[in-house]
Amino acid sequence: MDEKPHWLDEPRNVRRLWRGFLVVLVLTVLAQWLVPLPPHFEIESVFGFNAWFGFAVCAAMIVFAKVLALVLKRPDTYYGKRDD
Amino acid sequence: MTETVIHPALALILGALVLPFLRGMPRSVAIVGLPLVTLALLWQVPDGPVWQAHFLDYTVTPLQGDRLSRLFATIFALMAAVGGLFALGQNSRLEVPAAFVYAGAAIGVTLAGDLFTVFAFWELMTVGSTLVLWSHGRDTAYRAARRYLMIHLLGGVVLFAGITGHVAQTGSVTFTHMAPDSVAHWLILIGFLVNAGAPPLSAWLPDAYPEASWSGTVFLSAFTTKTAVYVLIRGFPGTELLIWVGLFMAFYGIVYALLENDMRRILAYSIVNQVGFMIAGVGIGTEMALNGAAAHAFTHIIYKALLLMSAGSVLLMTGRRKCSELGGLFHSMPLTMVCGTIGALAISSFPLTSGFVSKSMVSQAAADGHLLAVWLLLAAASAGVFLHAGIKFPWFVFFQKDSGLRPAEPPASMRWAMVVYAFLCIALGVWPEPLYALLPHAVKYEPYTWAHVLAQLQLLLFSGLAFFVMLPYLKRTLTITLDTDWLWRRLLPAAATRSEAWFGAARQALSAGAGHVGNGLVGMVIRQAGQDARLARTWPTRSMALWVLVVLLGYLLLYYA
Incomplete structure (x- = not known):
């Protein structure tokens, strides 16, 4: 392919993006010292609540989906073309 | 007038x-x-x-x-x-x-x-x-x-x-x-x-x-x-059952979309997920919640249509719909990618997009009503939206591996439609007042506080981290996940076929049995009343006289007995 490679095709740049992302993640948590988050509920006053809660529930949903897939996953030809 | x-x-x-x-x-x-x-x-x-x-x-x-x-x-x-x-x-x-x-x-x-x-x-x-x-x-x-x-x-x-x-x-x-x-x-x-x-x-x-x-x-x-x-x-505003129906839909949409390979079916599951937020809002039933449900329906129509327009453009230009066959399309469809990503950010309720100013009213209503469980589940589902639609859709369609496909951008009318909706997604996010002015109840809500923006960014960015950390588990396969349509696509037809066979056999057995009995009956009638049968014979006068005598005698006996 003789097209010019896109800057996103460079693994070096992807690594940079990753590092930038991690820095932003850390900053959003540290910003809590600057911007107090008035809690609606007690559980929110645990430090970095939204961060760890967001990560934990997403991980839990992925695991749950994988477990469900063990039972309910079928090849995508399952219903066939003419068979319903 | x-x-x-x-x-x-x-x-x-x-x-x-x-x-x-x-x-x-x-x-x-x-x-x-x-x-x-x-x-x-x-x-x-x-x-x-x-x-x-x-x-x-x-x-x-x-x-x-x-x-x-x-x-x-x-x-x-x-x-x-x-x-x-x-x-x-x-x-x-x-x-x-x-x-x-x-x-x-x-x-x-x-x-x-x-x-x-x-x-x-x-x-x-x-x-x-x-x-x-x-x-x-x-x-x-x-x-x-x-x-x-x-x-x-x-x-x-x-x-x-x-x-x-x-x-x-x-x-x-x-x-x-x-x-x-x-x-x-x-x-x-x-x-x-x-x-x-x-x-x-x-x-x-x-x-x-x-x-x-x-x-x-x-x-x-x-x-x-x-x-x-x-x-x-x-x-049915304020019908509590709807809170739980809505929350079920929100999580159902996420889990099924996570397992899905067809790009437009991912977005279809995410419709159920988003409508779940609205129905939960209807169930909470306060003015804030109903405003949230109505506003979310308004913004949702725009960003979901935008997402499906970008998916439709990809489908039209590549003829492919499975994530496992797509990827790397940002090379040749940058506008479609940008519009699709704006839709993805809006559905995830990123600050400065339309989803942020609408969905958060439903969460706020749950918090105002001190519904801790509902609020936590809504927050979890919000994180899950970013996971299943916000990142998954653009990532698998436009980035991930390079599929080698280099389709052109779609025709101008399609590009313009996407640009108009992408503009609205951001415009409503930056300037929500016109939308708020249309809502059924007076709006007493300020979406842009530093605390709200920061809390939302934490929630979303860390769910993004979960996506990339667990990416190997999300690798697309050529599979579908059985859903309740299995009941009417498999179980009921199978039951119908089975019962048809059963009824057919029963009918056959019955008709065979009936035929047997019927033949017996017909034979008996023919034997008794046929041309030369007993009842058709000409009886001699003396035997007639004898039988009349017997009957009369019987009558006399019964009468005087």
Whole structure:
């Protein structure tokens, strides 16, 4: 392919993006010292609540989906073309 | 003055019937212009009943305006216009007219003041949407349309049973606030929920929508479920059951979308997920929550259509729909990628996008009502939206591996439709006041506080981290995940085949048995009454006299005994 490679095709740049992302993640948590988050509920006053809660529930949903897939996953030809 | 008000829904529906006869430029102008005329007519409709008539001893109100009606009808008309622009290049002569009948019927529901009119437009929506699906012309679309029609006719029958029960009990057809306190009201609620994509029949939605054409799915995504949200807001606000139905839908959508490989089916599951937030809001039922549900329906129609437009563009230009066959399209479709990503950020409620200013009102209502469990589940589902639609869709379609595909951008009409909606996603996010001014209740909510923005960023960015950390578990495979449509695509047909075989065998056995008995009977009659049989013989006079004597003797004996 003789097209010019896109800057996103460079693994070096992807690594940079990753590092930038991690820095932003850390900053959003540290910003809590600057911007107090008035809690609606007690559980929110645990430090970095939204961060760890967001990560934990997403991980839990992925695991749950994988477990469900063990039972309910079928090849995508399952219903066939003419068979319903 | 009331006589001069034209019904906006009828204008769109009748206009749609003329569309198939137009060609070229007049057709294009009509497709974009007709919904805009409808929008203008809509804003002429004053508050309160406008059209009233007597029908079967009842006063029906086919046209009635208020803030809630106007909000939903406005977004439906806007959707018809921008969806029409997107579909200008559609070869099917049927699809856009059918979509306009569908949109007009949805507008008709929102402007209906009585349950008869609601039902009439409700069924017309089913006809319009089925035709949109059908017009794709593929065998798979035809079969999906049949299943779709079956479920919606079933829902319609349940709704109609509920309406007749309600009318019999109350003597009124006015569409007003109800509570699930009688069989009739339960049936109405169930009828509404079928169209909302609620369990257990939710599978009709991800089954049918992705089978439409590249533009058909855009129309389908907008009207049916959001009309259901509208009638729930008007009919059943504050029904607690709806909180749990909504939360179930939100998580169902996430889990199924995570496992899905078809890009448009991912987005179809995410419709169920988003409608779940709205229905939970209706269940909470406070002014804040109902505003949130209505605003979220408005913003959702825009960003979901935008997402499906970018998916439709990819489908049209590549002919592929599976994530496992796509990837790396940012190289040659940068505009489609940017628009799709803006839609993805809006659905995830990123700050400065439309989702942020609408969905957060539902969470705020849960917090105001001290509903800790509901609030936590809504927060978890919000994180999950970013996971299953916000990152997953753009990542697998436009980035991940390089599929080597280098399709061109779609035609100009499609690009413009995407740009208009991408603009609206950001404009409503940056400047929510015009939307807030349209909401049914006065808005006492400020979405942009530093604390809210920071909390939302933490939630979303860390769910993004979870996506990339667990990416190996999300690798796409050529699979589907069984859903409740299995019941009517596999179990019921199998049961029917089995019972047919069983009944066939039983019938055969019965007819064989009956034949045996019948033959015996016929033989006996022939033996007794045939030509030379005993009863047909000529009896001699003496034996007759003998038998008469015997009978008389018997009579005498019985008489004197």
